[in-house]
Amino acid sequence: MKRDSIYYQIFKRFPALIFELIDNRPAQAQNYRFESVEVKETAFRIDGVFLPPEDATARVIYFAEVQFQKDESLYHRFFTESLTYLYRNQSQYDDWYCVVIFPSRSLEPSDTRTHRMFFSSEQVQRIYLDELGDSNTLPIGINLIQLTIASDKVMAEQAKQLIQRVKLEEIGALPKNEIIEIITTIAVYKFSSLSREEVEAMLGITLEQTRVYQEAKAEGREEGLEQGLEQGREQREAELLPVIVPLLLKIGMSVENIAQQLNVAVESVEKYR
Structure with missing residues (x-):
């Protein structure tokens, strides 16, 4: 399952979802935009940067990293890229935060001492998707993110239940059709060997929707x-x-x-x- 692409689509369509996961939610969360940016004069490309609206009174930038495989150099790379971006774009922000999303603690790098200055501050928050709680009691946006770590055995049923929740519940600014499309896309990635008809039957919808x-x-x-x-x-x-x-x-x-x-x-x- 190619999760980088899935998360890019999720955050590109619904940037405000990142703020449902973290503690420090900005005042204009609904107006943030999500970009993949290249840091000039370096070989760095930062996949997830949440940029504040141009008219924001407090210009706070959020850097995000979604990590689904073990990478001992993750923190070295992520903090270096983020700080380099801040250095190159000093006039574009007043404050910044970093968010790192793991499916579980087991995939976090073992070395958390080298960057302990960041981890002991409020500017860096680590999210473990399997520790967020029962999916039935969480907001739909977080359910959508948790769907990416569901096992093959339960993913189909969770996706089907989530589609029903989307149809029945009031979900604020998140467009229902867009969310259903993301759920369908996740299912296609997860069960790439299935035909279109099989995916439709599994989710209880038709692609005409x-x-x-x-x-x-x-x-x-x-x-x-x-x-x-x-x-x-x-x-x-x-x-x-x-x-x-x-x-x-x-x-x-x-x-x-x-x-x-x-x-x-x-x-x-x-x-x-």
């Missing part, structure tokens, strides 16, 4: 998508890949998975990202 399908239908491309899965390699590459690849990327499939499903080279898919 999602924006991705509606856009494809409106453009008259659904038939081309279905036919493309049956065409030969040469015809797919020459005629159908420019249409099919963007659609499959929209629903969250990785380049490698698309190449495997269409039986083409990864390089052929990369052309149409």
Whole structure:
């Protein structure tokens, strides 16, 4: 499951979700935007930066890192990148915080002494998704994030229950259709071997309910998508890949998975990202 892409989509669509996880929520949380930024004159690219609205009275920047594999150099890299960004952009902020999200404590780097100055301050907060509590008692936004760590055995049922919650409950500023699309995308990543019909049956919805399908239908491309899965390699590459690849990327499939499903080279898919 390619979680980096999933979390990018979640935070890009719903930046305010990060503030449901942490203690220090800014006054204009709903107006923050999420970006992947490159630090000039270095080789650093920071995947998760939450930037305040331009009219904010207190310009507070939040750096976020989602880590789903063991990496002993994580804190060295993350703090170096964050502080370098602050140095290069001194006129754009008044304060800053860092948030590191782990599925569990077991994936945290063993060396927490080197950067103890940060950990003992309120500027750095570590989140462990499996310690947030019972999903049924938590806000929908946190449920959505927890869905990414669910096991295969329970993920389908949790996703189905979450979709029902989204449909029935008042969820404030979070658009319901967008959340259902993210849930569907997570399911597609998690069960990449299943067909569209199997994913629909598992979640209890039809893809006609999602924006991705509606856009494809409106453009008259659904038939081309279905036919493309049956065409030969040469015809797919020459005629159908420019249409099919963007659609499959929209629903969250990785380049490698698309190449495997269409039986083409990864390089052929990369052309149409």
